[in-house]
Amino acid sequence: MENFAVFRTPKSIFYGRKAFENVGKEVRSRGKKALIVSDKIMAELGYVNECQNFLQKEGVDSAVYLGVNSEPTDTYVEESLELLKQEHCDVVISLGGGSCIDTAKAIAVLATNGGFIGDYMREKKIAENKSVPHIAIPTTAGTGSEATDVTVITNTKNDVKMMIKQPAFMPEVAIVDPLLSISSPPSITSATGVDALSHAIEAYLSRKSHPMTDTLALSAMKLIVKNLLTAYSDGKNVDAREAMSLGSLQAGMAFSNASVCLVHGMSRPIGALFHVPHGISNAMLLPAVLEFSKDACIDRLADIGRIFQSGNESLSNEEAAEMAVTSIKELCLKLNIPNLKGWGIDQNAFEGVVEKMAVDAIDSGSPGNNPRIPTHSELVELYHICYHYQFSTETKVL
DSSP states (O other), X not given: OOSOOOOOOOSEEEESTTGGGGHHHHXXXXXXXXXXXXXXXXXXXXXXXXXXXXXXXXXXXXXXXXXXXXXXXXXXXXXHHHHHHHTTOXXXXXXXSHHHHHHHHHHHHHHHHOSOGGGGGGGSSOOOSOOXXXXXXXXXXXXXXXXXXXXXXXXXXXXXXXXXXXXXXXXXXXXXXXXXXTTOOHHHHHHHHHHHHHHHHHHHHSTTOOHHHHHHHHHHHHHHHHHHHHHHXXXXXXXXXXXXXXXXXXXXXXXXXXXXXXXXXXXXXXXXXXXXXXXXHHHHHHHHHHHHHGGGOHHHHHHHHHHHTTTOTTOOHHHHHXXXXXXXXXHHHHTTOOOHHHHTOOHHHHHHHHHHHHHHHHHHSGGGGSSSOOOHHHHHHHHHHHHHOOOOTTOOOO
């Protein structure tokens, strides 16, 4: 390494079965009343009520915001922030998927630093004041947001998915309980699982990777590759769920410190304009982007190929790199990942915004971390390829 690197994580990470039970004590040591940021599904599953019970046992009051629905927007942030102020809450708990966690990150910072969440994009505004303590509790194994200093919020005024990264957005505590992910249906398990795999892969391929992130990214890939299909086909397999939760957590720490690349840069405009869940849009793009990038990262992609084909040490780096792409295509096929057309995105609508998507992707900064940095025209072509992409081992991207 020619330059130093920085590695940031939450102050405390509780990991393992029944880790959820620690939420009351963690809130009590930080405040008197918590705002729980969640969604209606989590409430229906009983998780919100369970969280409130843990808080009550420690003498902590709570208020609940259940307005998060799919991808997080500035509207959710404004609504939940207003509730936090009205209820005089001094701790934030996020309970749910990445959308709930990202929303909570935003309000924890805005509560003490003020302004519009978009002000913080590209560090135009720096969060100088300590944020409200945020305890992040994921219920899916995918985003890794519980261990990152990144929040992604859609600006509803211009349909841009804002990627905002500053140390103040890091949750103070992460509670990762794999038992909470058992309720995830197969479709969510597959999408979030490939999302976590994308995080690990992009952290490892990123131009900003370093030894600390490499260690976590490789470990995450091994856990996810070995357990994703089991968790998908047998959702009640706690061992597989536990391995996926750990893999997602490790991938989150890896990409938070190494940055993501082209997959995420292309994914955000798809989510903003067509409301495709983040994990699914990442999964749609991953194989084609790896094919596009392959020649610029043969050796590292070979390491990934050997994770899929462990024990086959006779492969050359070129063969192992090809094996990585082929194996990820096969995985997406088995997980029933659709292409953009298969998701239901209208082709005329797609054609009408593809140029804007390419601009927004480049503006996000993530493509600049990719081993092969695309031009605007190459991005437009790659979006077209992904629209019709077939996860066949015969498919090739130039």
